[in-house]
Amino acid sequence: MEGIEKVCQFLDEVHTYYLATVEGDQPRVRPFGTALLYDGRLYIQTGKVKPVSHQLAQNPKAELCAFKGGKWLRISGELVNDDNRDVKVAMLEKMPSLKAMYSADDGNMQMLYLKNAVAVFSSFTEAPETITF
Numbered sequence: 001m002e003g004i005e006k007v008c009q010f011l012d013e014v015h016t017y018y019l020a021t022v023e024g025d026q027p028r029v030r031p032f033g034t035a036l037l038y039d040g041r042l043y044i045q046t047g048k049v050k051p052v053s054h055q056l057a058q059n060p061k062a063e064l065c066a067f068k069g070g071k072w073l074r075i076s077g078e079l080v081n082d083d084n085r086d087v088k089v090a091m092l093e094k095m096p097s098l099k100a101m102y103s104a105d106d107g108n109m110q111m112l113y114l115k116n117a118v119a120v121f122s123s124f125t126e127a128p129e130t131i132t133f
């Protein structure tokens with residue numbers, strides 16, 4: 001399995017991860033659950049009306065953190081908007097519950113992929129494993 005696949009699988013398994021953004025000098029963090037591997041990129045999904053989207057438009061730097069079974073994952077990088085309709089459709093297919101709130105053509109659904117990402121798997125017992133993509 002490629003490193004980026006391992007990262008996406010972990011996010012799928014935890015179901016909930018925490019996404020941190022920056023607003024001025026204030027960190028902002030919230031639970032997220034969307035993750036999609038598409039065309040070699042790791043995407044997350046949000047709504048363009050949300051503060052998180054506005055924060056990323058101002059400053060794309062972000063971190064994701066997740067924990068499961070004695071292992072935790074921290075991903076730092078930039079989140080880049082991608083308006084490709086096919087990616088939105090793929091996300092809605094992977095997580096159909098999103099269809100209650102979003103559609104590919106609603107002007108609100110936003111897909112963002114990680115760029116310059118450094119993902120580190122850590123545990124109290126093993127050496128850290130770093131994956132870049």
Ligand SMILES: Cc1cc2nc3c(=O)[nH]c(=O)nc-3n(C[C@H](O)[C@H](O)[C@H](O)COP(=O)(O)O)c2cc1C
Nearest residue numbers: 016028030031032033034045046047050051052053
């Ligand atoms: C378990 C869980 C998973 C969530 N996943 C997402 C998600 O993938 N994308 C999203 O936009 N909001 C998701 N939310 C909702 C956001 O956490 C919520 O809208 C949050 O307020 C967004 O941050 P903001 O207020 O800074 O914009 C999720 C909430 C929960 C409880």
